[in-house]
Amino acid sequence: MGIAAKQTGQPRNRAILRPALVAILLSGTAICAPVFNMAHAQAYSFSNVSVEGNSRVDAATIISYLGIGKGGAVSSGELNDAYQRVVNSGLFESVELVPQGSTLKVVVKEYPMVNVVDFEGNKRIKDEQLSSIVQSKSRYVYSPAQAEQDAATISEMYRVKGRLNAAVEPKIIRRSDNRVDLVFEIKEGKVTEVERLNFVGNRDFSDRRLRQILQTKQAGILHGLIQSDTFVPEKLEVDKQLLKDFYLSRGYVDVQVLDATGDLSRERNAGFVTYTIREGRSFNVGKVSVASAVEGVDAADFQRAMRLRPGVTYSPSVIEANVTRMEDLALKKGLNFIRVDPRITRNDADGTLDVQFVVTRGERIFVERIDIEGNTTTLDQVIRRQFKTVEGDPFNPREIKQAAERIRALGFFKNANVDAAPGTSPDQVVLNVDVEEQPTGSLTFGASYGASAGFGVTISLSETNFLGRGQGLNLSIGSATDNIDSGITFTEPAFLGRDVKFSFSANYRTQEYSETNYSTQALSVSPSLEFPLAENSRLQLRYTLFQDRVYNVDTDSSQVLKDEEAVGSPIGSSLGYTYSYDVRGKTLTPGAGLVFRFGQDFAGAGGEVSYVSTNVQALAERKVLKEEVTLRAIFEGGMITSFGDYDTRITDRYTGSGKIRGFDRSGLGPRDLTATNQDALGGNFFAVARFEAEFPLGLPTEYGIKGGAFFDVGSVWGLDNTQGGAIDDSMHIRSSIGLSLLWDTPIGPLRFNFAKAISKQDYDKEQTFDLQVSTKF
Template sequence: MTDFIGGRRGFRALTANRMRHMSTAVFLSVSTALVVLPAAASAQDYTFGSVLIEGNQRIEAGTILTYAGIERGKTISAGELNAAYKRILDSGLFETVEITPRGGTLVIEVKEYPTINVISIEGNRRLKDEDLQPLLQSKSRLVFNPKVAERDAALIAEAYTQQGRLATAVSPKIIRRSDNRVDLIFEVFEGGVTEIQRIGFVGNQAYSDGRLRRVLQTKQAGILHALIKRDTFVEDRIAFDKQVLRDFYLSRGYVDFRTTGVNAELTRERDGYFLTFNIEEGQQFRVGKITTTSDLSDVDTDEFQDVLKMRSGMIYSPTVVENSIARMERLANKKGLNFVRVEPRITRNDRDLTLDVDFVLSRGPRVFVERIDIEGNTTTMDRVIRQQFKIVEGDPFNPREIRASAERIRALGFFSKADVNAREGSSPDKVIVDVNVEEQPTGSLSFGGTYSTNSGFGLLVTMKEENFLGRGQRLNLSLSGAEDNQVYALGFSEPALLGRDLRFDLDIGYRETQTAYSNYDTTSIQFRPGISFPVSENGRMKLYYNAEAIEMIDDGSAIYGGIVGSEIAAGDVWSSGLGYTYSFDTRRTGLNPNAGVLFEFGQEFSGLGGDVTFSKTTAKALAQTKVLNEEVTLRASLEGGLLDYTSGASRSVDRYQIGSGLMRGFTPDGIGPREIVYDGSGNEVSNDALGGDMFAVARFEAEFPLGLPEEYGIRGGLFYDVGSVWGLDDSSAATGTVFYEDFTLRHVVGMSVFWKTPVGPLRFNWSKALRKEDEDVEQTFNLTVSTEF
C-alpha cells in the first residue's frame, strides 16, 4: 500500500525499498535532464532523425509525441527539449519521464501511472459514502493522478469542515494490483466536533448579548451539546449570521449598523471556538415627514397617501417602506395605472434622528412579461409555481413583484434552491422570467412522544406529505395514543383551490378517551371540510361544515349523578351544522417585529339534520409585545364562549371545560357546575363535573431571562389567570345537588420555567389558586413535553 506524506502533500512508499527505488529513478531522471540538456545547450541546436519511445503500454506513441511537440528533422534548442520534457510530465499520465539523446535519435522513456481499479472511503461515520463520492474527481477505470487524489482528499476534509469537524484528516493511499492497477483508498480520521463555546459581542449598547445571540443561527454549545447541530463552527453560517444581525438592527431603526469584523479564536485545547462579533450600532432613527409626490396627471397623490400604514414617529424599518410601496403599487394596478413605479426618497435629519420619506410616483418603462419559463421541477407541477406569481404573460413587468414571487416560491419549502431571474425577451420591451428550482424531499415519517400531567405518556406517529403528488397539497395522517387518549386523524389541504387564494381543508378524526376525572369514557368521530380566504390585508374568513357524533360510555368504575346518567343513556348524539371563523392577525404584515395582535370570532349553527339544534359562539383576543430592549415578553389574552341549545340538550362533553386548557391551576374539569350526590348519612357518593354553557377567562403572562447561560435555553415566567365557567340549560335530571351554576370568578397566580431542548420544548408550571370554590379541583403543578425524532 502507498500513502501520501503529510496526509495531502505528496506520496511515499510504505516500504523502504520502494522509496529508495523511486528516489533513484527520480534522481536519474532529473540528473539525465540536467546533464544532457546542458550538452545540447552547448551545441546551440540539435537535430533528431528519429524518436524512440519506450515504456508505454496504454498510451499511444503518437499521443506522447503530440505532448512532446518535437518534429523529426527539425533543429531544436536545449530549452525546447526541456519544455518537451515538462509537457509530457505535466500531462499527468506518467510517474516518470526520461529524455535521452543518442546521436540522431531521441529516446523518450516513460513509466505510466496505473489505472484506478476501485475507490473506497474508510473511517467515515458522520458522512456517508454517497455524500462524499460525488465530490471526488478521481474515478474508477481512469488514470491515477496523485495531484487529483490530493485535491480529492482536500474536498473530503472541506466537507467535514462544513460540519464543524476542523480536526478531520484525510490520507489517500494506494494498493498495487496486477496489470498496473491500483485501489485508491481515502482514510478518514473524523476527529471531534469543533464547537462554539462562547459567542460574544463588542460595541452593542441597545441590546444585550443574550438578545443578539437569539438572532443568530449559530448557537453556543449547551448542556445538551451532543444533540445540537448549530453549535459547530461553520464559516458559511457565520456569513449568514452577519446578514441576519444587520437585518435585525435595520428593522429597529439602526440604519448605520455594520459589523466591523468577526473574530474566531481557538481554545487552547483546539476543541472549541470563542466567537466575537465586533459591531457598530449607530443611532436609532424614527420616521419623520411622510409625503407622496408625482408629476403624473392621472395620479391623485392624496389617494395614494391614504393607503399608507406607516406614521410619523414610528421606528424606521425598511420592511415598513417595502410594504408601503407594495400597497401603493396594488392601488395603481387596481385603478388601471400601468407602469407606475414608486421610488422612496429618504432624507436624513441627524439633528432630530428622523428620516423623511417621500414616495415618488413616476411612469416606468413600458416593459411586458413575454413568458415565464420554469425548469428543474421534476415532481412539482408548473401551476404550483405559477400560482406564486401575481402576474402572468402579457402583464406589465414589475421587478418588485418578481422578487416577492421568488420569496413565495422559496417559502413553499418544496425546493432546496429556487432562483428567479429576468432577462430580455424577443424585443427590448419584453422580458422573460426564468425560474430554476431544485426539488427536495417533502414527505416525512416521524415518531414522537408526548407527556402531560393530565394525559400521561403517549406515542405519536405522523406521516406527512407537504407536496402531495406534486400538486402543492398537504396530506397528514397522525396516530397518537396517550394512556387515556387515543386519536386517529387524517387531514388534507389544498392551498389554492381553483387557482385562487382559496384554501380547502378536510379533517377526519376518531377519538377515544378514558379519563380519571370523570365516570365515563367517550368515543367521537368528526368530519369537517372548509374553505378559507382573505377578506383584508390582515383578515381572513373561514367557512366550514361540521358533522360530529359523540357517545358517552359508562366505564363501570363509579357511581354518577342523574345528569351524567341521562347523558350516558342518550347514546350516540349526532350534530350537523355550518360555521364560520373570522381572524385578524397583524403578524401577517409584520409592521412591528416586537408586537402582534390576534383577534378571532366564530360561530357554529347546528341543525342541518342530526339530533340537536344549537348555536355556539366563541371569541378570542391575544396581544404580545416585547419590552426592556426585547428581553421581556408580555402576553395578554381574553377568551369567551356561549353555547345555546334550542332543540335537545347539551351534555358534559359538549359544554365548555376550561381547567388547565384555558386556565392554569386546575384540572381539565376542575371548575364550573358540578352535581354532587350524597347518601343518607351525608357522605359524598359521586362528584360529577358538568361543564358550562358559558365561559370567560383572561390570561396575563411575562416571560423573561433567568440570568442563566443563553445556551441552556431556560427562561422564566410569571402568570395570572382569572376566569369562570357557568350555566346549565337543563338540570332537571339531577339526583343530587348542583353547584356553581352562577358566574363566579377564580383567580390563579403562578410561575413557569420554559426549557427549549433539542428534543422538544418543555414547560413547567407551578400555580396557586388565590380564589376558588370548595369543590374545585386544584392542580399545583403541570408539565408538558412534546418531542419528535
C-alpha cells in the same frame, strides 16, 4: 527519465505540500530528462515512434499527445514540451522518452484502475454522503491529483459541520492486474463549538438580546445535542445581516456592523466570535405625505391606502409594505408602470424621518419570459404561481424581489435566486429562477407529557411537497395514557390555481377519563377552503361530518352522563367558518404582535345533532425593557347553544381543560355533587383571560432557560340538563397565580408551572404543579 506519483500517505499536516512537491518533481524531471539522455545533442530527427508499456491507451493516442512530426528537426526544448504533454494527459504514472537513432522510444506506465473507493474512520457522515461528493470512482483510472482533491472536498464537508480538525488522507492498496483500492482515511476530530459570543459597541440592547437574533449560538449545557453552536465561519456574514436588519427595524438607520471576527483556540476545538457594532440613534417617523408626479393620477387615492402614522418607530419593512400596497392599488386601477418612490428627509434635531411617497412613472419594461432551473422534483407551476407577474406583464423589480422571498418561504429549496437579465430587445427582461431542492419529507417520532394527560408517543409521516406539486400530506398516529389520537390531512395551497387553500382532514380520537369514570369516542371528516380577505386577514369555510359517542359510564356517575350514553352515536353535520387576523411581526411597534380569531359552526343541516357553536380568541404581546421581557395577554371564549329536541353532551361542551392553570383537567365547571362520583360535566359557556410575562433569569443565554409569571381568571358554566336544579351551573369566577420555568431544550420546549388557585369552589379540583413537553426528535 520519468516520475511516479507517490502512493502512500504522509501525515495530514503535510498534505498541503504534496501538490507543490509533485509539481517540482515533474518540472525537474521534465528539465533533466532530455539532458540526461541527450546531453550532447541539440537537435533530433525521428522517422519512427515506438510506444511500450501501454495496455488501455492505444499508441496513436500517445503519439498524438507528443505532437512531433516525423522526419522534421526536433530541438531539445520541443522534445521536453512533448514529454510534458504526455505527462499532463493524466493517464500515466510515469513517462520516459528514449531517443534511439531515428526512432523515439516512448515508455509509459499507466495509472492503475480503481477497484473500489472506501472510507475509514467516518462516523458522523455516512459513506453514501461521502461517495456522492468525491470524483474518484470505481472502474475509473486512478489519479493522485484527483484523490487529493477529493480529500480536500471531504475535509471541507467536515469543516462546514464544524469539525475544523478533521484530517483526510488518501491511500491506495495495490491489487493484481494493475488495480488499486482507494481508501480515504478520516480522522473526524471534535466539533469546534462557539465558546463565546461577544458584542462591542452595543449600548441600547444587551448581549443577551442580540444573541437571540443570531443563527450562531453559544455552547450550553446540552451542547452535545445542539447543532447551531457549531463554529462555521460562513455564518458570520449571515449573522451580520441579521444584526443589521434587527437594528434597522427599530429605527437605527445609521447602524453599522463593522466586523465579525472568529478566533480559534490553540487546540482548534473552541471558537470565540466578536461582533463590532456602531448603533447610532433610533429615529421615529415624522411627517407622512403622498404626492403624485404623474399627470391624471390623484395622490388622495394612494393616501387612503397608506398605513403609516407619525410618531411610530421607523422601519424599512413598514415602508416597503406601504409601497407594495400603493403599487398594488395602481394595478387595480389599471395604471401600468407606476412606481412609488419613498423619499426620506432626515431631522436630526428631533430624531425623526419625514416620509413622502411619490407616485412616479417607471420605465416601460416588460417581462419577456420566466426561466426556471434546478427543480428536478418540484413542478414549474409551483414556482411560477409565487409570481404575481406573468410573461408580457410590466416589469416591477420590487414585486420580483417579493416573489423570490415567497419562493424561499416555501421551504422546498435549499437555495433560491431570482435574477433579471436583458431580453431580446431593450424593453424586455428575462427572469432567471435558479433553485436547489432539498428533502421535504420527514418521519417524526414525538413524545409528550402532561401531569393530567400523562405520557404519550406520536408517529408522524409528513410531506410538504407531495409529488412535487406543493401539496401537503400528513399522517399521524398518537397514543397517550388516556387517549388515542390519529388523523390524516391533505392540503392544496393553490386550489384551481388561485390563492385558495383546500384542505381535507379525517380524525379519530378516543379518551378514557379515569378520574371521571367515562370514555368518549370521536370520528370526523372535514373538507375546507381558506382564502385571504385582506393583507393580514383570512376566512376559512368548512363542512364537518362527525360522530361522537359517550360510553363506559360508571354506575355511580351522574345521571346526566348516563342519559348521554343512552343517546348512542348520533351523526352530526355542520357548516362553519373562521375569520382570522394575524399581524405577528407586522405591527408598527417592534416586538409586538396581535392575533384575533372568530369562528362559528352550525350543526343541524343534516344528521341528529343541532347546535350553534361560537368561539373567539385574541392574543396580544409586546416586548418591553429593551425587549428583554415579553408581556402577553390571551382572551378566549366559547358558547354552544342547542336547539330543537337536542341537548348538548359532554363531547360538545367545554371542560376547562388547560384553560385555567392551577386546576385539574376536569377540575372546574358544573359538577354533579348528588352523584357518588361527583362528576365534572363541562359547560355550554366559557370565558378565560390569561396574563403572563416571560423574563430572563440571569443565566447564560445558551442554556435556553427563562422565567415566567402568570395570572389566569375565568369560568365554565351552563347546562341544558341540570337535573331539576340539583346541579349548580352558575358562572363562578375562578382565578390563579403562578410561576413558570421555561426551558428551550434541543428535544423540545419544557414548561414547569407552579400554580396556586385564588378563587375557587369547594368542589373544584386543584393541580399545583404541571410539566408539559412537546418534542420531536
